[in-house]
Amino acid sequence: MQLVFRANNILEAHIVAGLLKSHEIECHVGGHFLQGAVGDLPATDFAHVFVERDNIEAAQAIIDGYENNLL
Template sequence: MRRIYEPETLLEAEMLLSMLGNEGIQAHLSGRHLVGGVGELPALGLLGLLVADEQAERARSLIGAYNAALVLPADEPDSYPGTLLC
C-alpha cells in the first residue's frame, strides 16, 4: 500500500474514497479515528488515502483531475458563488 494523498477534512476523504471505489480502486483511509484529537494532535497530516502500489498512479491522476475541476458558472447558486449544486 502506498499513501497517495492527504485530505484536508474527513468529508473530503470520504468523498474521494467513494470516487476511487466507483472507479474500481480499493482505497483505505488512515487516521480517521485521530480527527477527534485535533487540538491535542497536529491539525495537518492526520488523514491519508492509501491504495495498492499498482493502482497508485491512476488514483493520483483521478484525484488530480478532481482537484483541477472548476465550477461551471451556470451551476452556481446566486447566494453561494463558487459552490456546486448537487
C-alpha cells in the first residue's frame, strides 16, 4: 500500500478514508496507536491513509477535491 494522505489527526484520516471508501476505494488508516504517545511525540504526522498502488490516481483526485473544498 502507498501513502496518499497525511492527516492532521486520526479523525481527519478516518474522514478521508470514509470518503475514499464511499467511492469504492479500499484503504487503510495508520497511526491509531501512536495517538496515545502524543505527549512524547509531536502531535502531527502520525495519522496516514494508504491505498493500493492501482488506486493511487483515483484516490488522489478525490483527496484533491476534499482539500480544495470541492466535495
